[in-house]
Amino acid sequence: MIIIIASVQVRPDRLDEALVESRKHVARSRLEPGCLSHAVHQDAEDPCRLVFLERWADQAAVDAHFAVPEARAFAKSLGAMADTPAQLQLFEATPRG
Amino acid sequence: MIIIIASVQVRPDRLDEALVESRKHVARSRLEPGCLSHAVHQDAEDPCRLVFLERWADQAAVDAHFAVPEARAFAKSLGAMADTPAQLQLFEATPRG
Numbered sequence: 001m002i003i004i005i006a007s008v009q010v011r012p013d014r015l016d017e018a019l020v021e022s023r024k025h026v027a028r029s030r031l032e033p034g035c036l037s038h039a040v041h042q043d044a045e046d047p048c049r050l051v052f053l054e055r056w057a058d059q060a061a062v063d064a065h066f067a068v069p070e071a072r073a074f075a076k077s078l079g080a081m082a083d084t085p086a087q088l089q090l091f092e093a094t095p096r097g
Numbered sequence: 098m099i100i101i102i103a104s105v106q107v108r109p110d111r112l113d114e115a116l117v118e119s120r121k122h123v124a125r126s127r128l129e130p131g132c133l134s135h136a137v138h139q140d141a142e143d144p145c146r147l148v149f150l151e152r153w154a155d156q157a158a159v160d161a162h163f164a165v166p167e168a169r170a171f172a173k174s175l176g177a178m179a180d181t182p183a184q185l186q187l188f189e190a191t192p193r194g
Contacts, residue, residue: 003100003190005150019141026142041138041148044116045123051138053102053150059193093100093188096156 001036002062003091004054007043014081015048022050025074029054032068034061050078055093062090098133099159100190101151103183104140111178112145119147122171126151129165131158147175152190159187 010018022040029038034057043049056062065071079086107115119137126135131154140146153159162168176183 001188002193003188023141039148040141042141044120044137044139044147050141051136051150053148090193091098091100091188091190092193093190096099096187096189 001093001095002056002059003093004052004056004062005089005091006052006054006086008050008078008082008086009046009084010048010050010078010081011083012048018050018078018081021074021077022052025071026052028070029065032061032065034058035065098190098192099153099156100188101149101153101159102186102188103149103151105147105175105179105183106143106181107145107147107175107178108180109145115147115175115178118171118174119149122168123149125167126162129158129162131155132162 019040019042026038026040029035036055036057038054039052041051041053043051056065075086105115116137116139123135123137126132133152133154135151136149138148138150140148153162172183
């Protein structure tokens with residue numbers, strides 16, 4: 001399984017717009033092959049810090065996700081609402097216990 | 098590395114209290130040995146769904162964390178603010194790329 005943790009610091013004046021677009025991205029991504037979970041959150045210490053938490057079946061599913069035109073357009077759009085580049089971390093993950 | 102994803106659905110009338118206690122728990126946990134990151138978030142589709150995202154150096158650090166009296170007291174307190182039991186997922190994780 002691949003876990004993706006992505007975070008972006010959006011500008012306060014773009015937060016509402018970023019949340020609307022992020023919810024759409026999440027809903028669309030959940031329908032993609034190999035998507036096990038996908039959700040967007042606001043950091044409880046800083047509501048303008050949006051954190052995406054995604055679980056994918058394998059790297060092929062992740063590669064396909066990153067190639068979806070709507071996902072690429074979303075990433076570009078979200079980047080324009082942020083002061084700094086988004087941070088993306090991928091992990092090869094095995095459930096324990 | 099161990100990734101922990103924990104979520105709890107708190108009752109709306111206890112949300113503010115849960116956030117205050119959760120922020121304290123996060124700040125305290127970050128000081129524990131082997132804690133690489135620890136944060137609490139609100140699901141952008143349901144603000145009463147709190148999601149903790151934690152990264153720990155190894156299982157020993159996780160075991161020590163779960164044995165800390167303040168962490169146990171927090172888990173019990175948070176449970177009392179929820180309608181359903183918290184969900185906890187542990188992953189053995191390796192960064193990619």
